[in-house]
Amino acid sequence: METSRTSQLSMQSLLDSSRISCFDDSRNSMVIITDVISGINDASKFRPLLNNTSNKKPNKLYRICLNPQLWLILTLISVLATIYVYCIDYLCLSLFMARINLVKGLSWYFQIPLWFAFSFMFAIIAASCGKFISQDAEGSGIPEIKAIIGGVELKRYLSYLTLTSKTVGLIAASAAGLSIGREGPFVHISCILADKIATMPLFRAIMSPALHKQILATAVAVGVSSTFGSPIGGLLFSIEVTATYYNVSNLWKSLYTATLCCLLFEFFGIDELTNLITSRHYAEAVLGPQLIPFIFQGLIFGVIGSCFVFLVGQLIEFKKSNGNFWLFQRYTYTICVCFICAFIVYVFDIYKHGDRLMIKYMFQPESVEESLGNNAIVNMVAYSIGKFIMTLMSISCPIPCGVFTPIFALGAATGRLYGELCNYMFDSTHPGVYALIGAACLASSVTHTISVIVIVFELSGQISYLPFMLVGVLCSYSITTLLSNGIYDMLISLKKIPYMPTIKKKEFYSSAAKNVMRSIKPLHNVTSMKHLWNTVAMNIKDLHSIPITDDSSIIIGEVTLLDLVKFIYEEYLKIRSNLINRSTYDRYFEIFYESYLDEFNHVCIEQCCEILKQFNRNDDFTEPELKRFWLTKVMIQYSINLEISPLTVTEDAAISKIHYLFVVLNLSQVYVTSRGQLSGVITRDSFLKNDEAINTY
Structure with a gap:
């Protein structure tokens, strides 16, 4: 016991000695913390920025006003999204007029079959987009974007396939005569374009998780403004529908992109296509009984x-x-509604x-x-x-x-x-x-x-x-x-999106963490490669990180599943050349690596987990080199990037307090302890699934 505590303290002092506070170092006196940290999970990633050995003081004018990459990315998002949504608007209007003109001047017995055939054809196209291209394009898109900005990782919702499905499906649904709007899809489309622009190599030097979320927030403002033709109202509307807490340092970026969007519509004389209101002549009103x-x-x-x-x-x-x-x-349902x-x-x-x-x-x-x-x-x-x-x-x-x-x-x-x-x-x-x-x-x-x-x-x-x-x-x-x-x-x-709900039932404000938490099997500091593999396979659907404990169940840190996946895959590549049946093993390790990347495709994940659990139990895989690989001991704190200060709460902590921490800090999970020992974990899904603690929507 004493040895364990001594090693823990030595590790703590070793890591503390390399810490640098951004508030003590004059080189970072110009840094706005919310510009580089979007949640508590990003806080540990802030240290590389502070380890800059340059004695040059950052220039605030350059960082905000003259940063060419930042202005370029904002301008590209606004211009490309504006052009894209205008083309969609124009196509929707053209097909709407084509439908009207198709039957104009014809006898009723020609009008009816042509009218319904036109509608049915495009209704089938719209319904097919979700089936054959991407089901993630269905619906508005605003709920998913709200969840993404709120800290939930929904990677497929920002893919090129989703963009294609959203575009074709929206145009087809409008042409079919269905009573739908385009504000939600335009927001979704703008965010996909912004995500793809932000991941370009040109902007890799300035991109961070916090800036990426800010870029998505500016794209929401562009999507809303392109629908209404209203930059300020569109900006405020985008904040209301997508944010619980808004980072005000991002306000000027969103206002710039929204204003540029509306100016482009005005400059090219196409604002009449977007403006919802064109009547501006009413008599003056007097406040009174009216x-x-x-x-x-x-x-x-x-x-x-x-x-x-x-x-x-x-x-x-x-x-x-x-x-x-x-x-x-x-x-059948889409065709019936279309009819x-x-x-x-x-x-x-x-x-x-x-x-x-x-x-x-x-x-x-x-x-x-x-x-x-x-x-x-x-x-x-x-x-x-x-x-x-x-x-x-x-x-x-x-x-x-x-x-x-x-x-x-x-x-x-x-x-x-x-x-x-x-x-x-x-x-x-x-x-x-x-x-x-x-x-x-x-x-x-x-x-x-x-x-x-x-x-x-x-x-x-x-x-x-x-x-x-x-x-x-x-x-x-x-x-x-x-x-x-x-x-x-x-x-x-x-849609069961893992976005934090609002606590509605007042009697549960006094409920405790132990009513919501679930059990968790931690990793010990010294463990085998096989145990690491099984841990990832069992928890990849539910958890973001795994706690590391000592022999007394005291938490000494946590490691993300992504870091575990990368570590195991890299270690396998080191011994791969010594394996006889490497082509067979490669398939399993590729499933292992890709399963994390597709973590929100739950059907695929469940199948992958079963395969992964069975892999190292299979008697066919008795190759000595692979056996040695599974039995290899790993000291986690020295082998993998470890977060030494994970957030914990006690078993008696109020649910309302924990809920507030999740919302404000963009938490993925929090550990529950009893007298310092690990008792369980609370995730976002804990709030969503526990009907006794949360009154969901």
Whole structure:
């Protein structure tokens, strides 16, 4: 026991002697810690930066203002993402007009088969993208990006295959006539482009985990701004939907990319394709009794938004639980929804205007009859009901889709109806203002965001209606937070993405760590190569790191699974030339190495783990050199990069405190101890799976 403690103290002093504090060294006085560290797991990687032997003091002007690589990467992201999403927008609009013009002037018995054949063809293409290219492209993309920025590694969501599937599927789904938006897919696409640009060799010198997350955050702002045509509102919206805690030092980067995106649209005269709002002429408003109808409007639209989110969740859950039924198969369900949407759009001409043109008609100061004809009220009622149903069904299809624009259009139409009713009964404010506020209220209630106010004001310029907008949106937001979660949080829960949920049940704020933790088998400081192999095979699905303990179960450090995988693979390569059946062994070791890289493909991982567990138990592998390899003893603290100060909590620590640590520090896991000895581990999945401790979405 005494020997163990002595060796532990000597190791501690040896490592402490090489530590350098970034706050004590004048060479690092200009370093902003959040620019290089995105979470506690990155903290130990900060030391190489501090070991710079140069006596040259860093220049703050160069680091922020004149760093050519940083400005170049931000500019490339903004320009390439803007061009890319504009091409998608243009193709979607062209195919939408081609669908309308295809049947124009034809007899009804030619129109109907052509109309439905066009829709079915593109619906099948959209559904096939997820099956044959990448299933990760399905849905909005914002929930996954929110999780990635929050510290979850979802590598496949930022691949070229996902980009291809997202692009083709989004264009095809829009051409099929499904009621979907493009804001979520544009955010996902922008982040994929940003990830690929950030990993270019040109930017390898400045790239770090923290900067990489900041680059993804700027890409979110570009994706949102390219949808709305609103740089400031888009920036704030991107923060609300993707961040729990935001690093303010990244604000200028996101603002630069979002502004450049909108300037490019303005410079080339294509901003009319992106701007949701083009009406800017309303009478001045006076604060008074007219405020009361807007309060009721906010409350009503909050209930409508909550109902929409609830029904989307119920429909997706019902599909999952009845997935074997023929109607809910990928192609049959998508084709059925496409048939319903195509039928509604064919019967009611008001849908042929499209979402953006419909928003323009609803916001215009002129009478709505000028745009929609004498039956304008009936058409708006039909549009509101049909749009609700079509959007509800469309976003539940296995296709790339967004939700903001159709919800914004639905809110505008319903708000205009409410405004016409108020104008008829009370001779109140112009109905177009009710449409403006209705669109903001419904979008706010569905997405749980307040920044919609800024987007609407930035595009409409109606600052005199700020009190009415604030009251309406705040009422809507207050109601919907009581009744339901936001749609993005709900999708995170349904997709079982390992993003930290919010603790909702107050009785569990006093629960302890021992109620959530699970047991874990640690590694001893001296162990065999075979034990290392088995440890990785057993834990690769669930853990980020493995604790190292002494004989008394006292934690002396931790090692990441990635470092273990690399170490075992490198040691195998050293003896590979001495093996007779090396080609057979190579296959297993390649599975071993690649299994970590594909850690979030759970089906593949489970199969790999079984193969890996069986490999060193197989009697066929009796080659003496391989036997010696398995029995080789390894002293972990001197062979592998060791983190000597892993975060630990006691068994009686409150869940609320641990939850806060996970969210703020971007933790992957934390160890639980009892009287200094290892008792268990808490991971992100511990919060998600333990229904007794967390009320998931």
